[in-house]
Amino acid sequence: MGMKFNTALLHRPPRPERPKENEPFGSTLTPIYQVSAFEHGSAEQLEKVFNNQAGGFAYSRIGNPTVDSFEKKMAYIEKGIGAVACSSGMAAVTAALLNVLESGDEIIAGAGLFGGTIDLFRDLEAFGIKTKFAEHITTEALGPLITDRTKAVFGEIIGNPALDVVDIRKVTNLLHSRNIPFIADCTTATPYLVNAFDLGADIIVHSSSKYINGGGNSISGVIIDNGSFHWDETRYRGFAEYKKYGKFAYLAKLRNGLWRNMGACLSPMNAFMNLVGMETLGLRMERLCSNALKLAQFLEKDGRVKVNYPALETSPYYPLVKQQFGGKGGAILTIRTGSKEKAFRLINRLQYAVNATNIGDVRTLVIHPSSTIYAHSDLPQREAAGVYDDLIRISIGIEDAEDIIADFKQAIDSMEE
Numbered sequence: 577m578g579m580k581f582n583t584a585l586l587h588r589p590p591r592p593e594r595p596k597e598n599e600p601f602g603s604t605l606t607p608i609y610q611v612s613a614f615e616h617g618s619a620e621q622l623e624k625v626f627n628n629q630a631g632g633f634a635y636s637r638i639g640n641p642t643v644d645s646f647e648k649k650m651a652y653i654e655k656g657i658g659a660v661a662c663s664s665g666m667a668a669v670t671a672a673l674l675n676v677l678e679s680g681d682e683i684i685a686g687a688g689l690f691g692g693t694i695d696l697f698r699d700l701e702a703f704g705i706k707t708k709f710a711e712h713i714t715t716e717a718l719g720p721l722i723t724d725r726t727k728a729v730f731g732e733i734i735g736n737p738a739l740d741v742v743d744i745r746k747v748t749n750l751l752h753s754r755n756i757p758f759i760a761d762c763t764t765a766t767p768y769l770v771n772a773f774d775l776g777a778d779i780i781v782h783s784s785s786k787y788i789n790g791g792g793n794s795i796s797g798v799i800i801d802n803g804s805f806h807w808d809e810t811r812y813r814g815f816a817e818y819k820k821y822g823k824f825a826y827l828a829k830l831r832n833g834l835w836r837n838m839g840a841c842l843s844p845m846n847a848f849m850n851l852v853g854m855e856t857l858g859l860r861m862e863r864l865c866s867n868a869l870k871l872a873q874f875l876e877k878d879g880r881v882k883v884n885y886p887a888l889e890t891s892p893y894y895p896l897v898k899q900q901f902g903g904k905g906g907a908i909l910t911i912r913t914g915s916k917e918k919a920f921r922l923i924n925r926l927q928y929a930v931n932a933t934n935i936g937d938v939r940t941l942v943i944h945p946s947s948t949i950y951a952h953s954d955l956p957q958r959e960a961a962g963v964y965d966d967l968i969r970i971s972i973g974i975e976d977a978e979d980i981i982a983d984f985k986q987a988i989d990s991m992e993e
């Protein structure tokens with residue numbers, strides 16, 4: 577029997593904690609294994625666990641049952657063959673890339689990326705890894721940037737905050753003809769809108785601090801692989817010793833190498849918070865997409881600020897949103913107010929919307945990106961990322977749409993005064 581999205585979020589994969597014969601009870605959630613180390617019955621057994629000859633856990637930086645449950649649920653929901661959880665979204669982005677790159681390699685990335693990721697690409701230059709930015713991740717923009725040294729293309733499926741949408745199928749068709757993997761940051765799209773593997777993505781990363789967790793209570797990230805990309809060891813030299821793992825080569829290399837040794841593991845507590853939060857991902861996204869569209873339509877009709885939301889019929893991405901996301905536009909919209917002063921006044925007058933640097937919470941959040949997240953970027957970088965001095969990013973919440981709309985209406989009224 578096939579399971580739909582919301583059912584699968586609750587019931588897949590099967591929990592190892594279900595009651596077994598002769599046991600008094602199971603538990604409905606994986607408990608929090610809040611321990612650093614795991615005891616084993618004999619030296620022989622621990623030797624086997626350490627050398628991957630037996631299943632089990634030794635030390636929570638390398639593996640932990642609560643974290644393992646979260647990884648398995650993410651892998652299932654994203655249709656991957658496995659997942660590796662990280663201490664933050666940035667740790668996931670970093671490890672996903674460094675697992676395949678070496679000095680001399682080039683990355684091509686979308687210009688409209690999350691600010692932290694743009695900063696990371698600058699940090700990687702010290703290690704001989706260069707990033708070229710494409711205005712948008714399109715076949716037209718990527719074509720001229722590809723060289724023999726291009727080892728990965730990195731893009732956000734819905735750019736945060738530019739809100740440009742990647743045509744995943746079209747882009748991956750081009751990249752695969754050149755033996756280049758597409759690493760998709762699916763944080764803002766979420767598996768509710770699209771499964772990027774279905775359309776050709778090779779590696780998926782999430783800042784699970786956002787929609788996966790859903791309650792704004794834990795920082796975390798996750799990397800998922802579906803095993804489809806062939807990591808030719810003449811181009812990806814580090815893969816020679818992992819060839820024996822077949823389609824698990826990427827995950828085995830990550831787990832046994834950089835990820836483990838970098839030490840950016842996820843805490844069991846935060847994995848638990850994500851497991852609880854994930855169960856309502858479908859419900860929340862349904863409500864968030866509906867609220868975002870209602871607010872966007874109100875603001876467009878009102879006309880006093882300029883609104884950008886990919887599911888508006890006036891958006892250039894509307895046809896792609898219909899085709900790729902079933903018409904849903906995600907939970908972020910941006911508005912332009914005309915000036916920084918007006919943007920600040922609007923933010924300060926909002927009653928419910930919280931002024932904070934996050935997305936994917938249950939409450940509506942707003943921020944002025946150019947004075948905060950993009951404070952380290954220069955003007956051309958900001959504009960390429962779709963960040964302007966008069967722009968406000970709104971991460972919609974699950975409040976009643978009427979209340980959110982009324983809040984923005986009164987704030988815009990007083991912004992104009």
Ligand SMILES: *Cc1c(COP(=O)(O)O)cnc(C)c1O
Nearest residue numbers: 664665666690736763783785796
């Ligand atoms: C927040 C975010 C990140 C970074 O994640 P953290 O959990 O804050 O480290 C990366 N990509 C996108 C699209 C994000 O929104």
